[in-house]
Amino acid sequence: MHSPIAALLIFISLSLKCRYRNDHGLGRATATLAADIGAEGVMSSAALLPWRSLDAVFICTPPHDRGIVEMAAIEHGVAVFVEKPIALRAADAWPLLAQLAERPIVNAVGYMNRYRRSVAELRSALELEQPISFQARWINGIYRVPWWSNAAQSGGSLNEQATHFFDLVRFLLGEVSDVSVASEPHPAYSGLVGTAAITFTMRSGVVGSLNYSCRASYKAIAFSVATQSQEFELRGWDLLPTEPPTPPDRNAIFREETARFLTAVAGGANEILSTLEDAVRTQAVADAIDQAARTGQRVALTPEDRASGLCASPVPV
Numbered sequence: 001m002h003s004p005i006a007a008l009l010i011f012i013s014l015s016l017k018c019r020y021r022n023d024h025g026l027g028r029a030t031a032t033l034a035a036d037i038g039a040e041g042v043m044s045s046a047a048l049l050p051w052r053s054l055d056a057v058f059i060c061t062p063p064h065d066r067g068i069v070e071m072a073a074i075e076h077g078v079a080v081f082v083e084k085p086i087a088l089r090a091a092d093a094w095p096l097l098a099q100l101a102e103r104p105i106v107n108a109v110g111y112m113n114r115y116r117r118s119v120a121e122l123r124s125a126l127e128l129e130q131p132i133s134f135q136a137r138w139i140n141g142i143y144r145v146p147w148w149s150n151a152a153q154s155g156g157s158l159n160e161q162a163t164h165f166f167d168l169v170r171f172l173l174g175e176v177s178d179v180s181v182a183s184e185p186h187p188a189y190s191g192l193v194g195t196a197a198i199t200f201t202m203r204s205g206v207v208g209s210l211n212y213s214c215r216a217s218y219k220a221i222a223f224s225v226a227t228q229s230q231e232f233e234l235r236g237w238d239l240l241p242t243e244p245p246t247p248p249d250r251n252a253i254f255r256e257e258t259a260r261f262l263t264a265v266a267g268g269a270n271e272i273l274s275t276l277e278d279a280v281r282t283q284a285v286a287d288a289i290d291q292a293a294r295t296g297q298r299v300a301l302t303p304e305d306r307a308s309g310l311c312a313s314p315v316p317v
Contacts (some may be wrong), residue, residue, distance in 0.1 A: 007251045020166040023172065051076040056106075056265045062147040063088050063155050067096065070276075074099045079106035079265045081258070085163045085278065088155040089285040096276055108261040108272045109279035111167045118239050122225065122232050123172055131173060131229040134200075134208030136165050139220035142189070151191040157214045158193050158293065159286050165210055166289065167274070167282040168223060173202045176285050179299040198289055 046069045049057075056079040059069055066087045072081040074096070086109055087093045100107065113119055140161065147153040154160040170176065178201045186194030195213040202208070208225075224233035234241055238248050257273075264270040288299040 005093050025058070035305060046072040051078060054078050056081065056262065060154050062148055063160065064147075064153040067092060070096050071099060074103050074105055077103065078104060079261070080276075081108045082276065082279070083110045084167070084274075084279065084282075085155060085159055085286060086279045086283055088159065088266050091282050093276065093280050093283065097280060098133050098177065100276060106264045106270070106272070107276045108257070108264075109276060110257065110273045111164070111171075111274040111279065111282070112253045112257045113164060113168050113239060114171050114273040115253055115260070116239050118241060119168070119172070122234065122298050124228070125232060126172060126225060129229060131204075131206050131225050131227055133206065133226045134169070134173060134223070136209070136223045137211040137218045137220060138165055139161055139211070139213045139218070141216055141218075142214050149186075149189045149192055156191070156193055156290065157186070158196060158212065158289055161214060162196070162198075162210065162212045162284065163286050165212075165223065166285045166291075169200060169202075169208070169210070169281075170282055170285065172223075172225065172271075173204070173208070175281070176288070176301055177201045177203045178298055179285070179288050179292050180298040181289055183293045193256070193293060196293060198292075266281075285312075 020271045049069075049072070054076075057069060057073050059066065059080060059082045061069075062082075063085055066082070070080055070082060086096075111173070138161070142149055142157075143161065148160060180199045180279055181196055183193045183196035186192040192214075193212075194215045196211075198210045198212065200208050200210070219237060221237055221239070222233060223239060226232075232241070235243070237250065238244075238253070240248070260271045260273075264272055284301060288301055291297075292299040
């Protein structure tokens with residue numbers, strides 16, 4: 001094991017047409033990383049990366065350019081951290097799971113809300129009190145990078161942004177049984193959902209909803225769960241139960257999830273809360289929600305879908 005851990009943050013497009021590559025942005029990022037931690041920036045194919053000198057890779061490319069570096073990392077026995085969402089659709093990640101089954105490595109996915117103390121406390125509380133309903137909202141604006149508003153590259157706003165709460169629903173309340181969606185397109189971006197009301201029926205029988213929009217000029221984020229005796233609510237980007245007197249360090253949660261990953265890479269305790277296998281299940285929920293939005297039908301996930309991320313089947317309303 002190298003010391004310090006040689007982790008390569010990949011600012012690289014694997015698209016032959018370089019659809020979103022920004023050499024100037026890469027240059028600035030490389031200079032910053034070199035100054036901070038002595039990192040080296042590269043623009044190369046996965047086959048030419050210095051795999052023997054790496055302990056871990058961070059995959060931060062847009063969703064449509066996923067898979068190649070991950071597969072190469074697994075083949076070389078290098079730990080991998082993948083930004084969420086893991087792909088455009090669950091089927092895109094199936095080869096990764098097959099490869100992982102043959103060559104297990106330390107792996108993690110960037111669903112950072114799982115690492116928040118408030119979320120852990122709520123999860124513990126829900127182990128003692130049976131939830132009966134939940135409500136969530138994620139109101140935000142467009143993420144201002146070229147690929148985000150292109151559904152062919154991001155998978156759409158629900159896949160790229162609302163997936164934070166698709167995953168949180170699973171983490172707090174278990175597996176999803178079926179979903180239904182009422183949505184309206186974004187007026188400025190073709191193929192992009194602008195506003196959606198999503199209803200979840202959980203395998204446990206709990207029913208809940210998520211109101212989503214990427215048309216706002218502000219953020220309004222909240223997640224509440226009702227039990228028979230009380231309601232729990234987390235609010236804001238940091239998902240806190242009460243408004244803090246001073247704004248918290250927004251980057252602390254990213255350092256926490258990264259530290260857990262690198263600790264596991266170094267042979268320490270593996271306290272990773274989101275893995276590729278688990279993230280494929282969240283992706284299956286995102287796929288079902290996308291299908292429900294497009295068809296106007298309720299979409300059910302079979303037990304096999306929930307376990308492996310297989311495609312969901314539409315169920316007429």
